[in-house]
Amino acid sequence: MPLFKFTRHGGLRNGNRPHSPLPWIALIALILGGVALAFAWLAGWIGRDRLTSQNFTDAIEATGPAHPGFRRAHSKGVCVSGWFEPSAQAAQLSHARAFTQPRVPVLGRLSIGGGNPHGADNSARVRSIALQLTTDDGQQWRMAMNSFPFLAVPTPEAFYEQTRAQIPDPATGKPDPAKLAAIQDKYPSARAFSQWAKSAPWTDSWASTEFNSVNAFWFTNAQGQRRAVRWRWQPQAEPRALDAAAREQAGVDFLSKDLQQRLANGPVRWNLVVTLAGSQDAINDPSVPWPAEREQVLAGVLSLDAMQPQDQGSCNDLNFDPLILPDGVAGSDDPIPAARSAVYSQSFNRRERERATDDAARDNQQVQP
């Protein structure tokens, strides 16, 4: 039986000429092959050395042992909750509902840098806060911020390069110092970041830590005026610096223990301070801090009054994608939030899959005995 039966119904004018299907079949194959190839390229299935969010997440995973079911970065933390109260000036900056609603419920997470969910608080140079503000119109504002005042690298490509340099050398079990030095030579901001890490004081609490958006965003107010901004959470608690000896004594879980003690005495608070970009300030480069004399606006106060371990807390199954923004706030030309958004999504998908199979395994175990 022939595979295909050809007809020429309504087709050729010159009915007697034999019609060879082969060139046409070849053309069809070429078209379909081309479309499939473009699809595979865009999906990152071919050209594997390119920077994709999958490759970036793989590189982050390769920097340390696997911890299935946990965040790929800033893996150790606690869930927190509370509320945000905007200041009177906030509405002049952005028409985001969070800046007009008197009290906005907040769900969040306080964490330390690194990929170890059992990492030591007292040796974690970087601390972080992630927040989700949900307003009464159903809109959400998610943010993920760090204790460093600027990013070590300017672009997603540089970030990927830096992450790859941090992958341990199989021979020594440690990152190759030559590669790390090369990153510092290539990016002045990476060297400045090391200086910050060496010299900035270690505070005694999450509650006395300042967290910076680092990235620039657009605020649009009700009059349609658009301003590039960065923001930070300025602690209301008096910062007390811990020296090396005090850190040594502090213990691996001192941050959560400290927070628990503070919460027993009432909410801990941060001021939201918004910095407005000057006309010359780079809004596309988070590795360059803006000058300290830029106009700053107190936009509100965050109060956290409850804390839960992350495995029982509602923050655990949230992706604090910094580009989940309400109307009135938008991403800028800063390329880093787009990359964070893409990589966080990969990380979220991977850990939620792991948690789903893990949950299934646990359920089976419970059935067995």
Place this chain on the structure above:
Amino acid sequence: MSRDAGHFNLLARVLHWGMALLILAMLFVGVTMVASVHLRPGLINLHRPLGMLILLLALLRLYNRLRHRPPPLPADLPAWQAWAATASHWLLYGLMLAMPLIGWAMLSAGGYPIVLWGGVHLPPIVPHTPSLYALLRNAHSLLAYLLFATVLLHVGAALFHAWVRRDGVFQAMARGPRR
């Protein structure tokens, strides 16, 4: 019921070519936004409203399809090809309805806000359930690949009818009846 049995009705043709463009764009937007570290924000903001538009158009199209019988396939078409045509068409209908719904449910189960544009967003259709999110997220990808493969097959078959068999099947969708 259309009087001309040789062609799809105008609404069917407009929906077909419009949705062909939308669905192909959605598939490319989808894989690109998952892989790209630069383009995700713009593409995902396009992906959600476009998905909802496709859902609405697919419902309209299903209604039109059930009201108007499509022109018959050529009588001399081998049986397996006729079967493949019918099966792939219903698969396409199933997927263009299922994909937006799975996407919507997946975002709901993942605890994500379902933003269409500006402050306009849709309510969640399932509760925030991590294990369901994991399942739906996998399904959204796998069914997207199945949809892409089916679309390729569909395009290949359409061109085969147009260029090799030259049997009027392609013309039934490409244009209306000649006056």
